[in-house]
Amino acid sequence: MFKLLNIVFYAFMMLTSVAHAQVSTVIGGHNPWPPYIESDGSGLVNDILFAAFSSQGVALEIQIAPFSRMMLLLENRKVDFVAALWWTEEREKTILFSQPYFHNELFVVSRQNQLVDFRGTKSLRYKSVATIRGYAYRNLLVNIEQLNVIDVLSLHACLELVHKGRADFAIADMLAFKHELKHDSMLQNLMTHSPALSSWPLHIGVSREHPDAEKIIQLFNVGLATIKKNGSYQQIIAQYLD
Numbered sequence: 001m002f003k004l005l006n007i008v009f010y011a012f013m014m015l016t017s018v019a020h021a022q023v024s025t026v027i028g029g030h031n032p033w034p035p036y037i038e039s040d041g042s043g044l045v046n047d048i049l050f051a052a053f054s055s056q057g058v059a060l061e062i063q064i065a066p067f068s069r070m071m072l073l074l075e076n077r078k079v080d081f082v083a084a085l086w087w088t089e090e091r092e093k094t095i096l097f098s099q100p101y102f103h104n105e106l107f108v109v110s111r112q113n114q115l116v117d118f119r120g121t122k123s124l125r126y127k128s129v130a131t132i133r134g135y136a137y138r139n140l141l142v143n144i145e146q147l148n149v150i151d152v153l154s155l156h157a158c159l160e161l162v163h164k165g166r167a168d169f170a171i172a173d174m175l176a177f178k179h180e181l182k183h184d185s186m187l188q189n190l191m192t193h194s195p196a197l198s199s200w201p202l203h204i205g206v207s208r209e210h211p212d213a214e215k216i217i218q219l220f221n222v223g224l225a226t227i228k229k230n231g232s233y234q235q236i237i238a239q240y241l242d
Contacts, residue, residue: 023215026053028083028204029063029070031132032154035179035240036084039064044175045084047236048101049204052223055232066153068134074207080216085205086136096213099221100201102237104173106137107192109162118193130158130167137171140197156180159187171197175240 028049032039037046041062053060063070063079073079075094086104087097108124110116116123121144128148131138132155141147150167152158158170159180172180174192181187204220206213227233 023058023212023219025059025061026080026216026219027061027063028081029065029073029079030083031067031070032064033084033176034183036173036176037062037064044102044236044240045202047239048224048227048233049083049220051227051232051236052101052220055223055226056219058219058223066134067132071134074205077207077210080210080212081204081206083204085203086200087203088136088139091136091205094208095205096208096210096217097203097205098217099224100203101224101233102202104200104202105175106140106171106197106200107174107177107194108197109159109170109172109177109190109192110168111162111165112189112191114168116193120195121197123193124169127168128166129169129171130161131171132158136200137198140171156184159184159190162190163187 030037030045035043037043041064046060046062049062050060062083063073065073070079070082074082085091085095085097108118121140124141124147125145126147128150129141130150130152131141133151133153138149141149150161152161155170155172155176158167158172159177161167162170163186172192174196177192181190204217206216210216224233
């Protein structure tokens, strides 16, 4: 009888292990952030993630919600991962990060007719800056004297505040900024300032509490290496940089 129980227990553990090992579909999420993620889930991020996971036989679904809400969905395991995430020491405590699949160049944005002698973050003292709620670049602003931070839900909203004179500055990834200017002629009076605030690697992030966290990260990392080797990655990037 004891031997039979051991066999049953061993079989159960094997089945559980196999179930966890077989990841056939993953659900990622993010807020709209064109051209990385459009409101329908398409975009540069989707294309890279789809290609990477598909190379490993894994289907991908992208859900859309405000970024701060998406982080809660990740915490509660309503999604498997956040599709575009910057690493921070605080996030590392609860989130497992993939290999980087892109780099974001973050710049300060102002109106062109605004006299700005920009020399790094110190130039933001006593000013107001529009930021996307929950984005990690807030860490770059914490020690700036008397900076007024205005949280909104999207880059477009940030840029509109600057355009209308309701904020002195915004922070934007260069590719996303160019996309916004291309699709909204009202924002043509905006400009970026050098040097860049930061260049941050972009990852997917899975909650460490997720039972398949390591497997999902492994599948993505292997898939990313695969599409870089076969040239698919470079083809995807070229579509968005042209």
